[in-house]
Structure formats: C-alpha cells, structure tokens
Amino acid sequence: MPSAxxxxxxxxxxxxxxxxxxxxxxxxxxxxxxVGERSSLSKEVLASCESIAWQxxxxxxxxxxxxxDPSWYGIDEVEVENRRKWTSDARTxxxxxxxxxxxxxxxxxxxxxxxxxxxxxxxxxxQTTSNQYAAQDNDDFIESESDRQMLLIKRQDEELDxxxxxxxxxxxxxxxxxxxxxxxxxxxxxxxxxxxxxxxxLDFVQKKVAMVMKxxxxxxxxxxxxxxxxxxxFLFILVFFT
Numbered sequence: 001m002p003s004a005x006x007x008x009x010x011x012x013x014x015x016x017x018x019x020x021x022x023x024x025x026x027x028x029x030x031x032x033x034x035v036g037e038r039s040s041l042s043k044e045v046l047a048s049c050e051s052i053a054w055q056x057x058x059x060x061x062x063x064x065x066x067x068x069d070p071s072w073y074g075i076d077e078v079e080v081e082n083r084r085k086w087t088s089d090a091r092t093x094x095x096x097x098x099x100x101x102x103x104x105x106x107x108x109x110x111x112x113x114x115x116x117x118x119x120x121x122x123x124x125x126x127q128t129t130s131n132q133y134a135a136q137d138n139d140d141f142i143e144s145e146s147d148r149q150m151l152l153i154k155r156q157d158e159e160l161d162x163x164x165x166x167x168x169x170x171x172x173x174x175x176x177x178x179x180x181x182x183x184x185x186x187x188x189x190x191x192x193x194x195x196x197x198x199x200x201x202l203d204f205v206q207k208k209v210a211m212v213m214k215x216x217x218x219x220x221x222x223x224x225x226x227x228x229x230x231x232x233x234f235l236f237i238l239v240f241f242t
Contacts, residue, residue, distance in 0.1 A: 022048045042101050049098040060087050
C-alpha cells in the first residue's frame with residue numbers, strides 16, 4: 001500500500017477535516033432554538049455539503065484514472081476498491097447531512113434526532129474502515145514497494161536491451177563502412193598500377209622515337225612524327241575508354 005505521502009491520503013485528510021467540521025456545525029444547528037441562528041447554520045451546512053461533495057467527486061475522478069493502471073501508481077485493485085468505498089461513505093455522510101437540514105423545517109424534533117443518530121453512526125463505520133486501511137497499509141507496504149522495485153528493474157532491463165540493439169546496429173554500420181573503404185582502396189591501388197604501367201610504356205616509346213628520329217631524314221622525321229601522333233591518339237583513346 002502507498003505511504004501517507006500519497007496525494008490521495010493528503011486530499012483524504014483535508015476532506016475528512018471538512019467532514020468533521022460539518023458534523024460540528026450540524027450538531028450546533030440541531031441543538032439551537034434561535035430561528036435566526038438556525039437559518040445561518042443551515043446555510044453554512046448546505047454550503048459545506050456542496051464544497052465537500054465537489055471535492056469527493058474530484059477525488060473519485062482521480063481514483064478512476066488510477067484504476068486504469070494501478071501498478072503505475074504503486075497500488076493494487078484492493079486499494080482502488082478501498083478508496084472508492086471511502087469516497088462512497090463520505091458522499092453518503094454529506095448527502096444525509098444535506099437532506100436532514102433541507103427537511104429540518106418540516107420535521108419534528110424526534111425525527112431530526114433519529115436522522116442525526118443515523119448520520120452520526122456513519123463516522124464510526126468510517127473509522128472502522130479507516131482502521132482497516134491502516135492495517136492493510138502496514139501489512140502490504142513492503143509487498144507494494146517490492147513490486148515497484150521489480151517494475152523499475154524490468155523497465156531498466158528493457159532500456160538496456162534497446163541500447164544493446166542500438167550498439168549492434170551502429171557496429172554493423174561501422175563494419176559495412178570499413179569493408180567499403182577496403183574495396184575502394186583496392187580499386188585505387190589497381191588504377192595506380194595501371195597508370196604506372198602505361199607511364200612506363202610511354203617512356204619506352206618516347207625513347208625509341210628519339211632514337212629513330214636521330215637516324216631518320218627530315219621527311220622521315222615528319223612521317224615518324226605523324227605516326228607517333230597517330231599512335232599517341234590511339235593510346236590516349238585506349239587508356240581513356242579502359
């Protein structure tokens with residue numbers, strides 16, 4: 001069961017204090033004989049009933065929200081039902097006080113006393129219920145805390161699993177990039193070797209051409225130049241398209 005710092009118990013305490021004050025005002029209203037004071041107390045009781053009824057309704061809405069997923073709020077189904085029973089009892093007390101005051105003008109003292117005794121019996125029942133809540137709090141607090149810790153550990157495990165999957169995905173991407181870089185490096189090396197071979201062949205051809213031109217006549221040199229130019233164009237085309 002949740003601790004006393006649970007917002008429900010904070011609001012519950014405030015409402016209970018308002019109910020206690022309402023009972024005190026109701027007791028004054030019942031015992032006064034002065035018409036003016038009785039009218040004033042009637043208005044005060046009815047106003048208090050309206051205020052407390054609104055607070056109980058709002059607390060009921062909060063309980064309905066918590067009932068959708070009790071474990072998220074650190075409670076269980078039994079605690080939800082206990083809270084709903086408390087708000088139901090509180091609403092019953094308020095409604096009885098309101099009906100008693102509203103019917104006060106047309107009721108005799110005997111009937112008012114009977115209604116008052118009926119109203120006053122409810123807090124005793126409520127007190128017994130409150131004692132039961134306290135006993136359940138003491139018995140189930142450790143179990144509730146254990147469940148909460150297990151829930152936190154489960155969520156942490158899920159987050160760690162997601163982190164592990166992310167690391168694996170990043171590692172896979174890194175491995176793929178490494179393989180791509182190795183393949184590109186291999187291609188660059190092969191291209192460099194081909195360029196070196198082509199450069200060596202061109203150097204050899206240039207040396208041969210120089211030797212031939214020294215031995216050839218002017219006409220022969222012109223023909224040689226044209227032939228070499230044609231060969232250069234052919235080699236250039238060959239290298240460019242391969």
